[in-house]
Amino acid sequence: AEFIHxxxxxxxxxxxxxxxxxxxxxxxxxxxxxxxxxHCKVATEVAKKSTGGSTLIGHREKVALLxxxxxxxVMIHSIVQDDILSGLVHPGSTVVSTAIGVGEEKGAxxxxxxxxxxxxxxxxxxxxxxxxxxxxxxxxxxxILTTFGATASAGKLxxxxxxxxxxxxxxxASLTPGTPNEVWxxxxxxxxxxxxxxxxxxxxxxxxxxxxxxxxxxxxEGKDGFFRCCGGG
Numbered sequence: 205a206e207f208i209h210x211x212x213x214x215x216x217x218x219x220x221x222x223x224x225x226x227x228x229x230x231x232x233x234x235x236x237x238x239x240x241x242x243h244c245k246v247a248t249e250v251a252k253k254s255t256g257g258s259t260l261i262g263h264r265e266k267v268a269l270l271x272x273x274x275x276x277x278v279m280i281h282s283i284v285q286d287d288i289l290s291g292l293v294h295p296g297s298t299v300v301s302t303a304i305g306v307g308e309e310k311g312a313x314x315x316x317x318x319x320x321x322x323x324x325x326x327x328x329x330x331x332x333x334x335x336x337x338x339x340x341x342x343x344x345x346x347x348i349l350t351t352f353g354a355t356a357s358a359g360k361l362x363x364x365x366x367x368x369x370x371x372x373x374x375x376x377a378s379l380t381p382g383t384p385n386e387v388w389x390x391x392x393x394x395x396x397x398x399x400x401x402x403x404x405x406x407x408x409x410x411x412x413x414x415x416x417x418x419x420x421x422x423x424x425e426g427k428d429g430f431f432r433c434c435g436g437g
Contacts, residue, residue: 205369208323208356213315216322224318227325228304230287231280231296235261238282243393247278247400258305269309270404273354276301277400289325293332297399298350299324299357302406306361320360324353334424339436344385347398348434351380354406362410374419375409377430 216224238244239262248260251271258272261279280286281297288294299321307317331352338345355376359369380402387394413419424430431437 205366205373208327208360208369209364209366211319211323211360213319216319220322221318224321224325227287227296228300228318228321231300232261234281234283234286234296235276235279237285239263239279241282243396244275244279244282246393247275247397251275258308269305270407273301273305273403273407274397274400276305277403278396281396281399289329290332293328293346293349294399295325295328295350295353298347298403298406299328299353301400302354302403303357303361305403306358306407310361312361316361320357323360324357327356328353331424331430335431335435336437338434340382340434342385343434344383344388344395344398347383347402348380350399351402351406351409352376354403355409356406358407358410359413362414364410364414368413370421371417371419372410372413374421374423375412375417376406377423378419379405379409380430381405382434 248263251260251267251274252265254268254271256268256272257266258269260267260272261276277297280301281294286294287296303317303321303324307320328349332345332349335349352373355372359372364372383398420426422429
């Protein structure tokens with residue numbers, strides 16, 4: 205939480221800034237490529253039932269933030285060519301959809317959105333390393349781990365303080381579903397919707413913390429915390 209709160213654009217090496225820009229461009233290209241696939245049409249049709257000021261990638265309509273990130277996450281993940289970290293997780297579909305969505309909602313600058321994007325990737329990587337090998341191989345790691353990245357990105361752009369960020373991360377650990385891998389191997393649509401759902405949960409976690417909701421301070425490393433549940437130790 206301290207790291208998320210304190211990091212600024214000036215702290216980012218130029219190489220990292222350029223990598224973040226490439227990640228954003230890559231995710232946008234994936235979304236455009238897949239926007240007319242059946243699962244994307246379902247997601248955007250659902251999103252268009254809401255009203256708000258958030259952008260649906262490749263569409264003229266504006267919708268509510270949580271619905272926009274759901275649909276955008278689905279579109280980004282739709283052709284399964286979005287970036288992958290350590291062969292396990294697809295951070296861009298969740299992190300970038302969150303950073304763009306919350307950034308637009310808050311009127312954030314490009315520098316702020318890039319910083320939030322970097323923080324999202326960083327937290328996905330840290331939680332992944334902390335978890336290690338999943339204790340149950342039936343879990344699909346990507347939607348579970350990327351929720352934390354969405355929470356970091358959203359929390360940064362919302363200006364949460366350190367205590368609020370601790371609570372937000374706690375909610376990311378508590379609300380993240382244990383998603384079964386069977387839905388991925390079956391070739392059906394659930395796996396695509398998981399990316400958007402994780403983005404929604406990440407933002408919701410930040411919103412709850414912003415409003416004063418508290419979470420267990422040892423939600424990650426406690427004796428019955430996230431690492432024990434998912435990593436087995």
